[in-house]
Amino acid sequence: MPDERQDSLIPVRFLKPPVQRVELTVHFVASDAVQASHVAPLRELWIGSYPKVTERAPTPADDVPSDRISVVDEESHWPIPYTRYSSSVNRRSVAYQGDRFTVSWGFDEESGAPYPGFDSLFQTMQEEFGVFSDVLMRSDIKIGIVRSNCRYSNRIQGLSASQLAVGVLTRWKGQLDVADMDSDYVGVRLHSDDDNRRNCASLVSVDAHVGQDPMLTISVTQSGETEKLNGIAVAHDEVIDKFLSYTSPTQHESWGRI
Template sequence: MWRAVVDATQGDAWRTRQLPYSRTADLPRFERPPVREVSMAIQFPQLELRAVDLGRLRELLQDRYPEVEERAPVPLQVENFARGHRLGMQFQFALMERPPIPMLIFTSVDRSSLVQVQGDRFACAWRRTDTVDYPQYETLRQDFVRNAVLFGNFVEEVCGVDIKVTQAEVSYVNDIPMSDGIRPDVLAKALPSLYSHDSARPEISAVNISQRLTFRTTDRGGGVDYARLHIDAEPVLTDHEPVLRLSLLYRGEPYERDQRSPGLAPLMGFFDEGHDQIVRGFAANTTEEAHRLWGRIA
């Protein structure tokens, strides 16, 4: 599926030329966003992998991700777009004749970058550390392309099959400080209070939110649902201070349903669209005061 990408590569510059990222002109940008974690992941039918096969994958990733953790595989969360079906996601459990392989987490030396692999899911993630700040989406995107190509070639080598991506997702988790009188959540200012009749009513410090936005193609006949943006926020007490944890996740079907192996470029286009919607959702659910604090550019 993705072997041709690797065979023709001449380093990261080739990948950038072949899978370019073009940022939308009016997309907000922040110099100091409160991003805590970012993940880009794909899901696919269960692969016929054995635990012994994972040794080869470790060899391929060892230079950049020398640390390895082993955990139990997690059930997939799947968006169901069937008409008449209850809105939302499902947990999907694979039926297998043999015990599932473990989920392996390959981690960089500084613990900020990682690759997660299990029999039906592949993910690249970044997390903030005391020494590493958010590197911007463009850098994370390049890391995903490099690692996805490597994993795709590994699957072809070991299993003799292409990866058939069924769903993809990109997610951002933000920890927004609520100290110094800053109320970053728009709803805290917009929603009416139970005490609205009282001029001395207590101030709303934070509001839990949960939104689901479904995206549809513009085809004739009403189009087809293909992705959802999940926006969730709740107050959380961390080790250092109270924060508003604002999570945004864009998940769905990256390819047209009659396509079999359309390649990596459409998948990256889906991620780019998801990142675009996440940034807009983040900006819409936070205040102008907070934007100034984070150094909003556009």
């Protein structure tokens, strides 16, 4: 998990954090509609680092109902697709559409791709978002961040899905000797809004499929206009707090807390 707690005098670090995937996302508003021609230079800038490019329909805005049908008339700007640049070598990808930008990573210590710590990820996010912003500025398009999201997915070994679910629901104060559910999938969701006066909302989830280690995912969204990706740093601090709350001291020891 995140290797450092920013608001503590004593940093929290783990020698072997269980992090499997991290996504850092900023949602933005642009001074003009972002068009394909505006982002075209990114292909040349990123093709060396991210040789694979995929496109799909853009993700609807969070405030748009999932069943809403919209019609683009001839006077409207055609939305750019959700575009992802990725590399299997460094297990990293950069994705964007007209209102958001994401950098994501995959980690697997057993295959030689350990989690390097949040500072390294944050630096990469700053660099790639800087490239994206600079390219848009060539077309006199300015973007302002209005929401930031930090999402960590962790593979929890040594427990069944049912045990992890009970542990998370009871904050590890209950009995974990529960029988596995006779089901192909086990899932738990805990959502909270603005419980910390930092304009953050969190979603803690447990997911597991038969034959796989359960995953503990913590996603924190910080709302409000920010500069220099400060919202990502705030959301990361909250992810750490949630991680420490929803995992046990025994687990911390097994991951090499120092």
